[in-house]
Amino acid sequence: MDTCSGMFGRDLKLHRAFWMRRPAERPLLGCNLGFYVRERYPATMSNIADGAVSPDDICVDLFLDDCERLYESHRELDDDYPFVASPFIYVPWMEAIMGCPVHASPSSLWAEPCVSDWSSWHWQRPTLDNPWAEKLLELMRALVEHTSGRYPVSATMMRGPADILAAMRGAPLLPLDLLDSPDTAAEAAALCAEVWVEVGKAQLELAPASDQGYMDGDRGFRIWSPEKMVWLQEDAMSLLSPELYKEFFLPIDRRIASEFSAVAFHLHGSALWAIEDLAAAPEIDVIELNFEAANADVEGAFAGCKTIQSSKPLVMWRLYDDGFWPWLDRVLAEFPPQGLSIQVTVNDLEVGKSVKAGYLKRIERLEQVKGRG
Secondary structure, eight states, X not given: OOTTTTSSOSOOHHHHHHXXXXXXXXXXXXXXXXXXXXHHOHHHHTTOOSEEEOGGGSOHHHHHHHHHHHHHHHHHHOOSSOOOBOSOTTSOHHHHHTTOOEEEOSSOEEEOOOOSOGGGOOOOOOOTTSHHHHHHHHHHHHHHHHHTTSSOBOOOOOOOHHHHHHHHHOTXXXXXXXXXXXXXXXXXXXXXXXXHHHXXXXXXXXXXXXXXXXXXXXXXXXXXXXXOEEEEEOGGGGGSOHHHIIIIIHHHHHHHHTTSSEEEEEEOGGGGGGHHHHHTOTTOOEEEEEEOTTTOOHHHHHHHHHHHHTTSOEEEEEEOSTXXXXXXXXXXXXXXXXXXXXXXXXXXXXXXXXHHHHHHHHHHHHHHHHHHO
């Protein structure tokens, strides 16, 4: 039974073609409104002071107000993706569940280390009655009830075991732990993975069923999938050598992914060396690659995207800036549309509308050129 009828409000033909990497008229386009936490969730953040944050500081009603405002703005934008709500993705949920204190600033929330020495750590496995897990699932239930099928609800961002360990110990200590105490680090990573899977499945159990498939992911991670999806990432792989990632975290990431029906992987340009291994992993369905204009290996990123697209659906994401239009022209010139989604984060609705209009003009121009050819 479809309990989310009408939530997408758009033709899913392009989305199904994307998932199957079938020929398509054009790439998908998604414009995300706002990047920093106070841009997207000002009401929620009005109740969160700078400094230490507790689960009680996250007001459900204020969060729902922010989601409603984002939903209305995305409805007005009307690109290829509806607004997707997930439980406050700016919170480092898994790090908090594993014991890290959470702190806030005007632009972000982050986790502070909680393990000074593995020999003195309690090694107690968190359960779903952990206060942070309870708040996460409370937000998930509230979203499902509040939206009443008007827009999709998906699992939140949970990062990955390497990210969690880097937060628990402090980023500089993660590679040292892997070298100096490999058995202990591997045991801790396995524990993080177990909890990750449990928390992910608990959220998906609350997500409404749909015979239209599912829109998953928040911000620039929105994609359609035929099954309920989770997003996996390991931003901390930028701290590791390829050998350390392949030995300690690639097997565990694949093990996590094998527990879910649909999995997307978020990747930064600082770890282009991981693309071939991730693209070859059958447990991972989609890969998203960020384009960071400030320090990007542009040619390496384009080559990596082509490697991904040759075997899996590809999401290309970037922030909107002066370099967006030349970048987009190159993407449209060099990449076939099948299995391609272009996602851009903009500051406000008017910029989003101009991006959509400029994109469609370029598609029309390309179609005219093809017609003349």
